[in-house]
Amino acid sequence: MKSAINIQDQVLNQLRKDNTNCTVFLLNGFQIRGQIKGFDNFTVLFESEGKQQLVYKHAISTFVPQRNVQLDLDNQQ
Template identity: 60%
Template sequence: MSKTPLNIQDTFLNQVRKDRIPVIVYLVNGFQIRGVVRAFDNFTIVVEAEGKQQMIYKHAISTFIPMRQVTLTQAEPAADGDAGNA
């Protein structure tokens, strides 16, 4: 049985988008954008801020901060064999 690796970035961005969680995006030049993620792909993120959509290249992002806790829907499988053994 093959395991598909957990893609944290896509899982995180998709959950933020679906739940419409407000975010602060800090760019590498120090600029910050506050808004809601509307879409994303491998290279870009579309954020709606102040009624305008902005496409941001991922390589320009330094930090991505959600305004509330993000629950990742795809959980990592537990390790086999060593749970509860001391």
Template identity: 60%
Template sequence: MMNLQDSFLNHVRKENLPVVIYLVNGFQLRGLVRGFDNFTVIIENEGKQQLVYKHAVSTISPVANITIMQPEKAEKKE
């Protein structure tokens, strides 16, 4: 099962939904998520790509609200 972070990033990537990435130093990056892994996010703006380390990211805000559906964990019977 995909975690919430991966589901969010995958959704904005697939939908080409612009995001604002706020870094821990206060800097803002705007653009489209082109790819990601466990440690990094590739963002593209005006034809230029940047590799951003996730440990430097504070917040990622999409320009529009999104809905991510995740299957609920099966309840254990006692």
């Protein structure tokens, strides 16, 4: 039986590995522009202009990467 695909983690990990700049829209309308440095089940660590921000995932509305994220969803284990 195939395990469930976790697209959220795959996208965040690819953005982190590629150092892709992205804009993150928070639920309160605030925007963060920077790079993802790490993440866990509840938070995402961003770096922007030399400063780091730890943001709770429940406060995030949308990620908009500067370039498309390449995922291989067919070859999941």
